[in-house]
Amino acid sequence: MNITEFAKAAGVSVSAVSRYFNDGYLSEDKRLKIEAALERTGYMPSYSARTVRSKVTKLVGVILPKLSSESISRVTEGISEVLGAEGFELLLVNTANDYNREISSLELFRQNRVDGVILLASVFTDLHRSLLSKMRVPAIIVGQKLMGFNCVCHNDLGAAYNMTKLMLDKGAKVPAFIGANPEDNAAGRDRRLGFEKALAEAGIEPDKSLCEIAKFSMESGYEKAGRIFTQKKKPDCIFCATDNIAAGVMLYCRENNIRIPDDVMIGAVGDSRMGRLLYVPLSSVHLHYKTAGIEGAKMLLNEMKGSSSVHRIMQLEYDIIERESTARL
């Protein structure tokens, strides 16, 4: 059933029906007639037809590197909450960390498939920047700072700095570092900078043999822990860029009878639910992932209402969660 048939069934004009769904001038009389007919027929207008003429899709594209990650799903939950309330739906693209899929999704959204885009990429190239500038709809980046674009991000540097400082203040003298890909400016570079800042402040020279770059997984953390603990110099604290990495490190410690926190303290960033359940509860920095999603979505709504042409970068703060893995003294 299309609008013409429905209008006939309701005994009103096509224009009246369109006005009913688009808040135009409409007499109470016709409004009631339409509502009654709606009840009878179950008619609903076609989104695609509407989009052809009005360009409005009521769809927001969300591009993310993976789905089964606690931090990402929390961000997405925040996004979905805010946009859902405003009648938008999410067109989700899981790029599976595949650079090409990331690019092609941006291409796809460049035209009139969505009203806006939220991007949760972790590594940005010139091609990303170029596509983002060409984008004809507003775009928001969540989890990274990218100059010249609208972003919601975390204070990764501060988070890493304070977690490292916490361990140094508790008496650690030989700090180790297991980080993430430095091309990832947030979880990779900034968290490393925070670690190094804390060391510099304490007058400790970072030891290259005690610094490793891991992937975002427990397995990778386990492996890198193996490399660190087989060095001559033994660390007495390890800063891990993510909770998953820390979980892998702790697994290694348990298997090799390294006591936490007595032999080595462990601190991380992310505060996943798992942290407090580990065999030694993990000290970690809580980042407000869901809030990031909420704020990113709000920012997008603003942009979609009327593009401000001024780009904002919103940085969210953090909370240090101290648990047993750093409970020395």
Next chain:
Amino acid sequence: MNITEFAKAAGVSVSAVSRYFNDGYLSEDKRLKIEAALERTGYMPSYSARTVRSKVTKLVGVILPKLSSESISRVTEGISEVLGAEGFELLLVNTANDYNREISSLELFRQNRVDGVILLASVFTDLHRSLLSKMRVPAIIVGQKLMGFNCVCHNDLGAAYNMTKLMLDKGAKVPAFIGANPEDNAAGRDRRLGFEKALAEAGIEPDKSLCEIAKFSMESGYEKAGRIFTQKKKPDCIFCATDNIAAGVMLYCRENNIRIPDDVMIGAVGDSRMGRLLYVPLSSVHLHYKTAGIEGAKMLLNEMKGSSSVHRIMQLEYDIIERESTARL
């Protein structure tokens, strides 16, 4: 730029351009002309306009009760993998366990917004059934058995039965149960039935005071553990319907100096990543969540190609993962 302008730019007819994108008869000559013009202009056809006439959206609606759950995100990852490869995109609706949103999303998808629907609801009412039957596009249910519809589900009963049996075989005499909402036929009812079947086989009468219904959260598991351990009768094993519940139980045990597995064995279903990292690694039944997503998506693809009118129910099997929480004897 629209198809008419583009056709002019490429020096071919509008029909030729349409045929290029829809695999109609087209001479090599024109094909090359179009490809060259595509390169120059960056033209891409409008999905909505295409949909108005052809009814094809290349969109699949996915309705899920929450995003930040490991099992759900694994299912979704499987779905996204299969459908992405076939050029479909996912229209994701997070209902946040809200019955009304579940219903209204089904309503929304009833018309021509998507080519198919995958539903991950946990509780089904008559209204669900009625809406699903009225659905004009194929629908697949993942994680539940619903007679008369296409489903991919797990052998929840078998999983619960075997985990319970494992603990009874290890000498447990006083089994306790912390389950989920029995209106959830899979995680709630079937896992309870599996537990009871194992008890019946061992000639043990289930003790009502040792059976609790929890929510799908660690906190809830913690609370229910408190109720069970303050009964006169002390259990020597607890079957938990999910890993999260088990994690809460273990937290309670740690705080109350109840030794696992010496005082009480703990077994669960779900095998989340967290399980092996708990302070006592958790025995759990591995369910093939991602496979469920993959198979559900394949089933949907089949239905979308040409509805078979025969409804299939595919049940996936499981693997018992034994870890220390049941390592008695």
Next chain:
DNA sequence: ATACGATATGAAACCGTTATCACATATTAT
């Protein structure tokens, strides 16, 4: 030589909406 199916083509109708337009009436300001 003829008939036939496969390939190829462009004009025009069509899909289901919204936007525009021309016009009518009611309400308020001057």
Next chain:
DNA sequence: ATAATATGTGATAACGGTTTCATATCGTAT
């Protein structure tokens, strides 16, 4: 009383594609 504005109305063009139709050409089987 009149002008100016707000409200209400239906016909129709426009949106950007796909499908249908009528027609043409080619190779090949009869």
